[in-house]
Amino acid sequence: MKKLFKGVMRSGNFSTNRLDAFSDGVFAIVITLLVLELHVPVVKGPYISEELIQGLVDLLPKFISFVVSFVYISIYWVNHHQLFHMLKRADRGVFWLNSLFLMCLTFIPFPTAFIGSYPSEPVAVIFYGVAMLATAVSFVVMKSYIFYVGRLVDPNESKPSRFYLLVGPLLYVLAVFLATVNTQFAIAIYLLVPVLYFFAGRLED
Amino acid sequence: MKKLFKGVMRSGNFSTNRLDAFSDGVFAIVITLLVLELHVPVVKGPYISEELIQGLVDLLPKFISFVVSFVYISIYWVNHHQLFHMLKRADRGVFWLNSLFLMCLTFIPFPTAFIGSYPSEPVAVIFYGVAMLATAVSFVVMKSYIFYVGRLVDPNESKPSRFYLLVGPLLYVLAVFLATVNTQFAIAIYLLVPVLYFFAGRLED
């Protein structure tokens, strides 16, 4: 079974340009769809101005989750480009692992809306972390496949360190565990990760 | 009438690059729109955590239909590229048959949401199968037109076997019939088709 599976993955020959262009389209769309989860407050009655202000205040968690998810997707966009820029050729394994990653990526608006609606509920905070963990893991799996299994990059290209590959997923595992104790610790990690990437991430392509 | 119709189809001259790029855009959008059918559960009251968990459990059929439709669209994306890669030139027939295929493709979020909402209702399970059948048939018709009617590929290119062309549509016909007896058999086929493609599909481009 494992041999058959590996045989399927290592076969085929894709143009990386095309995979890249398709992925780019998905990135552009999912980052723009995030706004659709922000709904205009519906209010009536004599105190409409006060209620609209209250409505905006109530939306604050949704605004924050919109911003955080936007930044995450931007960072993934850069990392995805970096990775595909190094790729000499793609096989079926790259195609399927990229599809898996894009599936996690297109799913992001749902946990974003969920945590934005219930920012103090452990269920929602955990769910957001699990979704982000899945996205990070799918990216790391694809990257590891490209470097270590498929050997689809130039041999002179420096391999990513195991530490670098695992730090993102481990932070989300930590956040998910913390969320069971205190949701604010978990949210702090969600806000911290983009800042880490800003200062530490290799963003060259 | 038939002659006039054929005359119209065989005329014209399109750049395949452009048709391909436009189709790619549609693919990227429709695969990303699937997430919009996942709505955050709305709950209130003292047992909010329990109800949110229940809300997520209730969404399970929608999550599954999201994944299955995502995989289907990924597979069509590969097959579409493979096909258009072989195309030397396109006539009006390719344009219209491609539009018909894209129409079926953009329709997919609706049956996906439908079966996700009523996973045990024969009507919804049949409807999903019919929509998938229509998509498969429109793709096979376009492919057959390109190879057998339009002769728009290199004559050295090996023609697809009739068996290969028909196996997808026939599986959906089977699923639709089974759904009238037992919806779970039909759903099993819907889950099986992507697995078949994973192991048997020619995914080269």
Next chain:
Amino acid sequence: MKKLFKGVMRSGNFSTNRLDAFSDGVFAIVITLLVLELHVPVVKGPYISEELIQGLVDLLPKFISFVVSFVYISIYWVNHHQLFHMLKRADRGVFWLNSLFLMCLTFIPFPTAFIGSYPSEPVAVIFYGVAMLATAVSFVVMKSYIFYVGRLVDPNESKPSRFYLLVGPLLYVLAVFLATVNTQFAIAIYLLVPVLYFFAGRLED
């Protein structure tokens, strides 16, 4: 005022490739968004199967308006490409008239949902016709500007006949007038126009 306006329009220099790519993106998105107006019927109770079937039957006008609008947008896509393929260069006039056309195009999902919700109401049938008329007129104005005002195409390119330019808009004017008397006549014209284009349209690019 008129002179100032004309001075503004005739200035500037755009890459047509870029305008074309941007327009293509808008086309791909708007054609895919049409499906979002199809909502899964919400039913409950002991006769759920019967009600779901009834729900699908009730959606029939929406399915039809989905298909018709899809075909319209496909036809505009071809015509837009044909036009921009002939363009040697673009000035601000082309940019603004193209924006006007794209605005009408992105608006189409609204009248499509409107006529799909109230297929026998004159208001909805007239509104659909007016929206289609606006789209057709904005395209004809852009085309006329390119050929007659801006002279932005190769002088050897044959100019479109005035008859050809006006037949689309005039059919919609007719449909809007007929809708005040009998909505079915108007709907017949909406269904007829794509068929006309299929047989008579120049779809070469």
Next chain:
Amino acid sequence: MKKLFKGVMRSGNFSTNRLDAFSDGVFAIVITLLVLELHVPVVKGPYISEELIQGLVDLLPKFISFVVSFVYISIYWVNHHQLFHMLKRADRGVFWLNSLFLMCLTFIPFPTAFIGSYPSEPVAVIFYGVAMLATAVSFVVMKSYIFYVGRLVDPNESKPSRFYLLVGPLLYVLAVFLATVNTQFAIAIYLLVPVLYFFAGRLED
């Protein structure tokens, strides 16, 4: 801290083509999503025709905000292209400032729906102005960074005047202040800005 921040921003090397293509995708999507805020009126009863007409009349502010936001986004699209056309190379600073600008841009459908729903409420009119101000400021910051900090354009390229950079943001500051006194003055400015750009904007690329 400031030095570290500047070091991060000035590092890295991006292909401007790719940033441009990604931004184009976001532009095309957000301009097309605006229509999703227009909902078909839901009416019943014996006076359905009259109520549908009333429903359309009630949508008038939404139609207007749709048109105004469409024009704004079109103008930003041109200005963005102009700017990126001059760019010789991009660093991380351009990437992050462009992401910030795109985040403001993708947010536009929300204030558009908000002012369309409550066109006479100061809260909504101010909010629209603040959102437009944020978008304008993020664009000016990116443009200033490119010209004055990053020096990423050809030295022969004429620098934009400070007046030209500030006139847009200042108009929105004015509108926000006016909205606290009289919402109609503010709305007049929102309608005026696109007209100003039409006549005075450099739209060459």
